Amino acid sequence: MADFVSGFWNVYVMGLVALSLLFCVFILITNMTKRPQKVELHGHVWDETLQEYNNPLPKWWLYLFWITIIFAVVYLAIYPGFGNKQGMYNWSSIGQYETEMAKAEERYGPIFNQYLEQDLMAVAANPEANAMGQRMFLTYCAQCHGSAATGARGFPNLTDAEWNWGGEPDTIKTTIMGGRMGVMPPFGPALGGEGVKDVANYVRSLSGLAHDSLRAQRGKELFDQQCVACHQADGTGNPMLGAPNLTNDSWLYGSSEATIIETITNGRQNQMPAFGEFLGEAKVHILSAYVLSLSKGQ
């Protein structure tokens, strides 16, 4: 692990460390062999009457100084710190971290792994696994999806029956393992301002929201040209692409006309990060089961 781009700095640091230590030794020795001093008051006066003597230090205090120097040498021999030298035991903070992680894996791994063989639906019905799942959810997922998993603007609600990417157990696991990229391209240039407004009204009509029926009629034609590729002819979306169902009352960004216009004009970019690498399959398995258990009531 070379921190230095050239060998010079390594030597430079070693020299500095060695010089500092030698300087400490030099100071100590010269002070040990100094002429005796008369014990007298220093000239400085605090608080009107407070003065200080230059009494000698006790001898054992001197040994403490030597001990610190010896400590420094021993420390530099054992731990990294002397230029690029690794120290006797090749200790490093990343090494310590990995050792501790390995230890933790050895200890807690079996607890997580015991569910890996079981079917996700079975794990979802296991209260103990769900308690673990909830704790992990609060650690890794609650930042976006909320601690009640009800989502937020731009982050899906996981407690309802609506799934942009599909709600089958294995699909949920795939989502968490590999993450998802949801991209809706911008249609502002293709449709023009009026066109976007027409489509927005048509989209609102799909789920029975208030809309301008004339605009919605015009919008349907545009929708059939531009949008059906992903959202299907009936607007029910396509879980293969993560294209949302436009006919229900679950909205990722909001259902007001203005919001929908913005969505169509500029498109949306949405990303769920992948957790497979980071958490490992066993933990994701438990998490998937927990997410499943949240929406089972629906």
Place this chain on the structure above:
Amino acid sequence: MNSTAPQPQPAGAPEPQDQDTFYAARKKLQVRSTTGVFATWRWALVWFTQLLYYGLPWLQWNDRQAVLFHLTERKFYVFGWVFWPQDVFYLAILLIISAYALFFFTAIAGRLWCGYACPQTVYTEIFMWIEEKIEGDRNARIKLDKSPLNARKLGLRGTKYAIWALVALWTGFTFVAYFSPVDELLQSAASFSFGPWELFWILFYGAFTYLFAGHLREQVCKYMCPYARFQGVMFDPDTLVITYDEDRGEPRGARKKGSDYKAAGKGDCIDCGICVQVCPTGIDIRQGLQYECIGCAACIDACDQVMDKMQYPRGLIRYSTENAMKKHWGMREILVHVMRPRTLVYGGILAAFCVALAWGLATRSTLRVDIIRDRASLATELSDGNIQNVYRLQVMNMTEAPRSFDLRVTGMDGAEIRGETRVDVPAATTQAVTLQVVVPPSSGRPGANHLYFEVNATDDASVAAREETTFLMPH
């Protein structure tokens, strides 16, 4: 000392030192033991503090150790109380009380803490008692120091060190017993299977007890202790300190008992040097107040005995104040001056904090609720048009019995909790609950609204908490 009077011979006059160095070699002190009023006081405090220290871990309370600072559980058990990290406030008050008690007593009578109650003094006293029992009195010990190493010296020294080590190890063991249940610790001791940290702390605390009380002694007070350095600041001319009555004692000198020494122009001090021999820091109190003086009053006890033998009045060395010495006050005058702004302010603050602590402990609630709003999802519009905010409640049951709590929200019209409103919290644990609070859009203003969570124990109406949080309404 805050006096403008010409100082007598500079206090703490230098000892002769090595000829070529900044560092002074330590002179070994052999302290003569003493008896008397103040020695009795000190021993009483030794017994009191050490019975407390060695005894507390063995007391039981409700099937657990009465006093246990359980670091891994993050709970401090003190008799009927269970303190949580959230109660660190009480620790702060306790430390403030300790500090003001130190200020208060120091302002009145100097280094009372050092002389009578400090562990350094107490353990040194115990270790010196052991030393005296094994090696004999001061003269015998000085002789032993000078004698060449022979079987007798080796035997005495070995026995002394061994007993010291046992006492020190027991002290270390007791220290750890405050943090690690003592019954488990005993089993570990029987099979010598301590955990690594237990073993470390037993040895660490034991080693330092042995080193400080056995070998370093006055060096700790003179060169290590920060208290020693700043207690002088709390002295004023009306502080009771150990004082040699120079007017009465000087000129000192030896004399025959019963001789008319006044005619010979001598003072009451017979220059026997016993006050120096009994001093645990090895100073001569007759040079005036010095920073090394820990206010142990051993020299008072010793000198009073000598005065009795000589049939002179007691009190050649006594507790007195700078003003009293200057103005020749009696005890009544000194006592009048105990009441002065400094002591009244210290005492008042001390009393106030003691009352505050007692009041705080008496009215301490055994239920605490912390509310954490979800940060990412500010407010969610539900499909039915209502507005939802998500909260996580940490419900802490600080008692040692399981409890159930009912949750309610107030403060906004039509606010209701979606989800479980009954929380069961096991004994002495924290239960986290996630709650969705739903409010009709007509209620509250856009932005932050006040919302209150009310938590009530199902079995005891007096255990309740009301916590404020904000409910966000979208614009």
